[in-house]
Amino acid sequence: MFSRLFKTVLHPDTHQICFPVFLPAAGLVLLFVAYCSLFQASANELFAWLQSAVVSRFGWFYLASVAVFVIFCLALIVTRYGDIKLGQDHAQPEYSFLGWFSMLFSAGMGIGLIFYGVAEPLLHYIAPPVGSGNNVAAAKQAMVITFFHWGFSAWAVYGVVGLSLAFFAYRFQLPLTVRSTLYPLIGDRIYGPIGHAVDVFAVLGTLFGVATSMGFGVLQINAGLHYLLGIEQDIWVQCVLIAIVTVIATLSVVMGLDSGIKRLSQINVYLAVALMLFVLFTGATVTLLDDFVQNIGAYLNGFVGRTFNLYAYQETHGWLPQWKLFYWGWWISWSPFVGVFIARISKGRTIREFIAGVLFVPAFFTFLWMSVFGNSAMNIEMQSPGALSDIIQSNLPLSLYYFLQYFPWPTFTSILATVLIVTFFVTSADSGSLVMDTITSGGVDHPHTWQRVFWAVIEGVVAAVLLVAGGMQALQTATIVSAFPFLIVMLLMVYSLMKGLNQEGVRMDAASLPPTPALANTQLSWQDRLHAIMAFPVRKDAQTFLLDSVLPALRAIVRELKDNGIDAALKRSPYEISMCADYGDEDDFYYAVRLVGYDASDIQLTGTDDNDVVEYFRAEVHLAMGGQDYDILGYTHEQVINDVLEQYDRHMHYLHGLR
Structure with a gap:
């Protein structure tokens, strides 16, 4: 609509x-x-x-x-x-x-x-x-x-x-x-x-x-x-x-x-x-x-x-x-x-x-x-x-x-x-x-x-x-x-x-759906999750993640959507990469990874040798309705794709509920 x-x-x-x-x-x-x-x-x-x-x-x-x-x-x-x-x-x-x-x-x-x-x-x-x-x-x-x-x-x-x-x-x-x-x-x-x-x-x-x-x-x-x-x-x-x-x-x-x-x-x-x-x-x-x-x-x-x-x-x-x-x-x-x-x-x-x-x-x-x-x-x-x-x-x-x-x-x-x-x-x-x-x-x-x-x-x-x-x-x-x-x-x-x-109620129902078993099996291992939680990446590491993991993942999804007749587009900037799939009169599917900086002056950083770092970054997922308050920095190329697919699956449930 x-x-x-x-x-x-x-x-x-x-x-x-x-x-x-x-x-x-x-x-x-x-x-x-x-x-x-x-x-x-x-x-x-x-x-x-x-x-x-x-x-x-x-x-x-x-x-x-x-x-x-x-x-x-x-x-x-x-x-x-x-x-x-x-x-x-x-x-x-x-x-x-x-x-x-x-x-x-x-x-x-x-x-x-x-x-x-x-x-x-x-x-x-x-x-x-x-x-x-x-x-x-x-x-x-x-x-x-x-x-x-x-x-x-x-x-x-x-x-x-x-x-x-x-x-x-x-x-x-x-x-x-x-x-x-x-x-x-x-x-x-x-x-x-x-x-x-x-x-x-x-x-x-x-x-x-x-x-x-x-x-x-x-x-x-x-x-x-x-x-x-x-x-x-x-x-x-x-x-x-x-x-x-x-x-x-x-x-x-x-x-x-x-x-x-x-x-x-x-x-x-x-x-x-x-x-x-x-x-x-x-x-x-x-x-x-x-x-x-x-x-x-x-x-x-x-x-x-x-x-x-x-x-x-x-x-x-x-x-x-x-x-x-x-x-x-x-x-x-x-x-x-x-x-x-x-x-x-x-x-x-x-x-x-x-x-x-x-x-x-x-x-x-x-x-x-x-x-x-x-x-x-x-x-x-x-x-x-x-x-x-x-x-x-x-x-x-x-x-x-x-x-x-x-x-x-x-x-x-x-x-x-x-x-x-x-x-x-x-x-x-x-x-x-x-x-x-x-x-x-x-x-x-x-x-x-x-x-x-x-x-x-x-x-x-x-x-x-x-x-x-x-x-x-x-x-x-x-x-x-x-x-x-x-x-x-x-x-x-x-x-x-x-x-x-x-x-909005339909959207909330779709967002609360659990991931499908196939997607659940591809999530981060507990060791990878622990390291991701402990790490406080600096700007350079975060931007490298955007280019090496997020960009190819979203590019591959956009290409696949286009091959299936869906008008999809990719946008990029130094601090954000996003994709949008156009569904005409229905709500578009939007997925973005945005680098957000936080004050690190009072935190003992791990994963870096620079003790003078005063800012660390998270790669936060944003959907159509805004930030989702979770960080995917450290995900592999495949894990980024799976996260996008999980959100895409929920979006399709949401559109189905409105039809």
């Missing part, structure tokens, strides 16, 4: 533009900007109609789909597929757990936690979807609802997209774009119009999802500046703020993933933890920790029911589209962005590590955040009715700043909160532009700098246009509507990933 497994599927130019994706995506966005700018009244009416149409007809579809994503992710954790690496078998994670968590958390939630951490629980407390508010029962329900909106369901959406992208990009060497996730379903057509359309949907969803976050962020930055400096809360002030932060985000994008985004992400986490711990330890610490534990229990207890609850038998007076469906649309529209981003930083991790890290770690941090801020806000409201609810209902972005007045050093913490919002704002903007740049460049690692700047600027422009055209209503509508086409792509993505994982 994956006939291009070890072939170049991208153009060799590492600074390319995928015009069939870039031009339609950019054109549609510019048309949207022009329409909203020139026809604001009409745009407002269109937003209202679209939101009503999607919610009334397809609300069930959003909820059922997200339930599928949750079940799928949880199932993968407990299956054998959890051991598969997102990369070749020898791949190792590029980032530490802290660095990885910091980047995925900042990209995934960021601004939303700051914007809604105080406001959402309190709004559900005073106006729950059903029943009366301002009582203990409403407080319990408010935290469960908040947890549900920000918990496992949201991260399952991100996990499905990120896992699919990482699996097909790093395991099967396909481009790191959304189209690659559908390869098992449509094959080479991912490089045609269908694949282009999928990537265009991904770009548009990402753009509106990030623009929504930027809109919320700038509303709260403006509120913070109004609270601290008296600057007017005005749409044009907000547009200026968007321009300023967009410039900062553009600079971060140009600096790149490691220098810019990674550093900002870590700063975000440190500042967020500092602010949360300050509220926790200067507030009702023990009570808040009690609330946190009980909130988790209530959330888990009612998870299944809430997952499928559309309030079909109850009147919620517009609550469902304003909250639940908005969040589901927000997570779905943002999933291409977060998915591509966390796929880029997750190479080398196993599927089990990936899902556990993406699904549980940020969710539990979010639960703690919401408990600290949400329960603290409700405690204040219970003691002084109207103290916070009045300001939240009249000016939601100011809620965090008025909340901080009830704790020590409110001016300092308000400044800290504003800085945190700005850094989250910048991180979301530069991460989003980097992802859109990657998609519109066909998945290359280093696209044109001007292209990255273009998307960073467009994000800011769309956020400003949405705010001018309709404020928060426009932000919510754009999010819900833009998510719909990509939701269909995500469901296809799940099916495609299941097919890919099934193929």
Whole structure:
């Protein structure tokens, strides 16, 4: 199926533009900007109609789909597929757990936690979807609802997209774009119009999802500046703020993933933890920790029911589209962005590590955040009715700043909160532009700098246009509507990933087969194996082995395969000799012997008279899925052939299992 497994599927130019994706995506966005700018009244009416149409007809579809994503992710954790690496078998994670968590958390939630951490629980407390508010029962329900909106369901959406992208990009060497996730379903057509359309949907969803976050962020930055400096809360002030932060985000994008985004992400986490711990330890610490534990229990207890609850038998007076469906649309529209981003930083991790890290770690941090801020806000409201609810209902972005007045050093913490919002704002903007740049460049690692700047600027422009055209209503509508086409792509993505994982299962079964008796009888004698283990060959010896044993062995096999009508090729370099047998639409057979050097400074070398040697070499076997962690240096010509034949036999079992 994956006939291009070890072939170049991208153009060799590492600074390319995928015009069939870039031009339609950019054109549609510019048309949207022009329409909203020139026809604001009409745009407002269109937003209202679209939101009503999607919610009334397809609300069930959003909820059922997200339930599928949750079940799928949880199932993968407990299956054998959890051991598969997102990369070749020898791949190792590029980032530490802290660095990885910091980047995925900042990209995934960021601004939303700051914007809604105080406001959402309190709004559900005073106006729950059903029943009366301002009582203990409403407080319990408010935290469960908040947890549900920000918990496992949201991260399952991100996990499905990120896992699919990482699996097909790093395991099967396909481009790191959304189209690659559908390869098992449509094959080479991912490089045609269908694949282009999928990537265009991904770009548009990402753009509106990030623009929504930027809109919320700038509303709260403006509120913070109004609270601290008296600057007017005005749409044009907000547009200026968007321009300023967009410039900062553009600079971060140009600096790149490691220098810019990674550093900002870590700063975000440190500042967020500092602010949360300050509220926790200067507030009702023990009570808040009690609330946190009980909130988790209530959330888990009612998870299944809430997952499928559309309030079909109850009147919620517009609550469902304003909250639940908005969040589901927000997570779905943002999933291409977060998915591509966390796929880029997750190479080398196993599927089990990936899902556990993406699904549980940020969710539990979010639960703690919401408990600290949400329960603290409700405690204040219970003691002084109207103290916070009045300001939240009249000016939601100011809620965090008025909340901080009830704790020590409110001016300092308000400044800290504003800085945190700005850094989250910048991180979301530069991460989003980097992802859109990657998609519109066909998945290359280093696209044109001007292209990255273009998307960073467009994000800011769309956020400003949405705010001018309709404020928060426009932000919510754009999010819900833009998510719909990509939701269909995500469901296809799940099916495609299941097919890919099934193929990996067949490969694992074939790799676990014992060698045939004929091959087993030709393995090294125990004396030869002992000498091979004791020896630490230097570079010269290893290269001699490649030329004298590996090269003639692989050359003979390639010649025999060609004589039998199989297209086979041999490649050689000073440190590696490989062969590949082409099986057309099925996976090619690939076998390579690669010289890998290791530090020998602390080892007493045998087999050499050079006591100053600081490096020894192993001749390690690499197959299609990466290094196999065994050394054949010292094998004879015949023994090398037999090792190749053993791996070839397993590969044929694997192909047979797929047919």
